[in-house]
Amino acid sequence: MTRDDANEGPRPSRGPPLQSKTGQFRSLRGAFPAPEFSAALAEHGLAPLKPTRIRTLQVNLGKLCNQACRHCHVDAGPTRTEIMSRQTMEQCLAALAGTVIPTVELTGGAPELNPHFRWFVQQCRALGRHVIDRCNLTVLELSGQQRGEGVYETSIAALKRLNALGYGDGRSGLRLDLVTNPAGAYLPPDQGSLELDWKRELQRSHGIVFDSLFCMTNMPIGRFLQWLEASGNLQGYVERLLGAFNPVAARAVMCRSLLSVGWDGRLYDCDFNQMLNMGVGESAPQHLEAFDLAALEAREIVCGPHCFGCTAGGGSSCGGALARGPEER
Numbered sequence: 001m002t003r004d005d006a007n008e009g010p011r012p013s014r015g016p017p018l019q020s021k022t023g024q025f026r027s028l029r030g031a032f033p034a035p036e037f038s039a040a041l042a043e044h045g046l047a048p049l050k051p052t053r054i055r056t057l058q059v060n061l062g063k064l065c066n067q068a069c070r071h072c073h074v075d076a077g078p079t080r081t082e083i084m085s086r087q088t089m090e091q092c093l094a095a096l097a098g099t100v101i102p103t104v105e106l107t108g109g110a111p112e113l114n115p116h117f118r119w120f121v122q123q124c125r126a127l128g129r130h131v132i133d134r135c136n137l138t139v140l141e142l143s144g145q146q147r148g149e150g151v152y153e154t155s156i157a158a159l160k161r162l163n164a165l166g167y168g169d170g171r172s173g174l175r176l177d178l179v180t181n182p183a184g185a186y187l188p189p190d191q192g193s194l195e196l197d198w199k200r201e202l203q204r205s206h207g208i209v210f211d212s213l214f215c216m217t218n219m220p221i222g223r224f225l226q227w228l229e230a231s232g233n234l235q236g237y238v239e240r241l242l243g244a245f246n247p248v249a250a251r252a253v254m255c256r257s258l259l260s261v262g263w264d265g266r267l268y269d270c271d272f273n274q275m276l277n278m279g280v281g282e283s284a285p286q287h288l289e290a291f292d293l294a295a296l297e298a299r300e301i302v303c304g305p306h307c308f309g310c311t312a313g314g315g316s317s318c319g320g321a322l323a324r325g326p327e328e329r
């Protein structure tokens, strides 16, 4: 959950259907002038882009979500029916057991709405893996939510509950990191100073503590791309991303250390490629059934114009900024 999404409020319907992958790519290619992302990488000796070592298995447990946020690149919502099955989870666990990948990151939709969520977390923990749940907060309060309460109030209640359990206290080892992204066609502000503001404000207003704030750039795909086009902001946003290309962030993009698993067990370089239906390169196994860590670590990462969203300014990943922006170096 992000503060901007909270301002937006939950949306009961998904709105107009998204463009196909081909349609989204056509829009992006039209908006992004040459050179392509791979050429920008080549200029800095980074092409072809290859993994360093896979440290995180990111697993999408399904597209079902109790919210339907405007900027959701997953196009998740209450009416989605794509859910990871127990059988696919078992394939994930078998793949994990044959590796020392230390971290499993659960994402969705709202991963907690998958009926096998708890079981899967327990199994990952039993394998000794660190588990990160990308939680929208409001899903934790579904049963206790009062009529008329908005996303912000519900999120505050969820944060208080998490604090009461020890999350975010800096001592328990239970990390509580918050994520935010801009509400419009602009890049995120400096993560460090915004984190200080949020910590001060949440502590002062609600007595809430947390570990870190991650600022994420909105990727020009999915619902956000749809909004950029409809509002006439696409060209300006693309120019902002291109103008802020940061080779330091490019070196650290998350696909170099993460592998993304779709709800149906297909393998992707990242969550964004997953939403564009761009599987891992053909030299690597395409599905959990044929999982082969060595082959996956030897693959070339499949890039597209949307990748400029990961390399602008301080960069952007599931863990927030990747580097300091060019203007700060």
Ligand code: SF4
Pocket (backbone or CB within 6 Å): 001, 005, 065, 066, 067, 068, 069, 071, 072, 073, 074, 075, 076, 077, 108, 109, 110, 136
């Ligand atoms: S997955 Fe996250 S961003 Fe998407 S609709 Fe759900 S809460 Fe919002």
Ligand code: SF4
Pocket (backbone or CB within 6 Å): 253, 254, 255, 256, 269, 270, 271, 272, 273, 301, 302, 303, 304, 306, 307, 310
């Ligand atoms: S969009 Fe995905 S593939 Fe492209 S740079 Fe970002 S993480 Fe890597």
